[in-house]
Amino acid sequence: MRVGGVSDYGVDLLGHWKLPSRKTSLKLIFQCKGGAQKVTPAVTRELEGAFIGAPVGWRGEGVIAFLVSTKTASKGVREGLGRSRWPMGFISCSEDGIIRQMLWNQRAEEEGLRGVDVTMRHPKDGAGESQVVLTYKGKRVGTIVDSTVIEGGEAD
Template identity: 55%
Template sequence: MLLTNPCRQIGRIGVQSLRRSSSSAATDGLIYPESISSQHHDLPSFVEYASRIQMDPKSTVYVGTHYEYTARSSLERLGMSLKRIGGRSDYGIDLLGTWSLPSVPRPLKVLVQCKALGGKGGSGGPSQIRELEGAFVGAPQGWRDPGVLGLLVSTKSATKAVREALGRSRWPMGCVLCRADGKIMQFLWNRRAAQEGLEGISVELKYSGRGDLSEREVILTWRGEVISEPISL
């Protein structure tokens, strides 16, 4: 069954930020695969590298890599800690990490597939959900145990077929609409994801301007407080 959280609109004032502290103890035992590139590690370093080698900004590699780093930064604003991996035999996994939430005593482990889709329409079809299900099977050691959440992050909103496939899945998963500029406009998840730790988390819309629809962005809250980037100890 698909869990839907109606978006509640809020302004800039009156909502406190809930920032969870992060520590190495929360991720002890997790071994991350090596990054597919030693030339860059975040969006600024990738843009500098791409400029230096004169990479075509319209190429598939540029668009895909740029979006993966953009999605990582956007998800980390919601409290996640992620690393970009990718490469051969990665089962389509682009980002790996953990998510410290106030609703669970220990961080959830997270695996993310990023899709920078062009053209009109929604985020592909049910095949995208089946591909994400396959990522659970092929996930690195440490992300195969209970307490793992899979996310499909796309530049397109989830279609009805995608939402239905998400609701039917036995894996804890969610779909995120993250624009190319990094603004998150949609975040939904299934019942299994709620059972793993998202129960009680609310999806709301925040406006940074005076009701301007172009300035809105999704935020997550827990008991009225905004879930934001964790504080490193």
């Protein structure tokens, strides 16, 4: 998991996500919290700050921010997302990139995630980890594309 640099305003990764529910791609802002770092309600407030520090073109409509952690969202984090006026979500993934939990607030639904459902896919043989699968109208949704890692607040 990559950690952002100085003056990145909490923005670690930028991406585009084409969903069948939208004519244009969503713009995504990611803030990563890795390692032993505890995920508390304060991180939702930090994520709100990522909107303010986002690069030009990543502000306004069609932008959603996600907090990414190896930990799962606590009750306080879920409540913080729910209270926020910003379109935000949370992703829990393993060190290997397997997504274990994904959730978002009402504002994120309004921004383009309405109708997208989170389901779990379990391994057929019982070996390995269960992982999140996103669907829209019963069909699997594609993955995030065109991601850009941010170093010191500038896109590579």
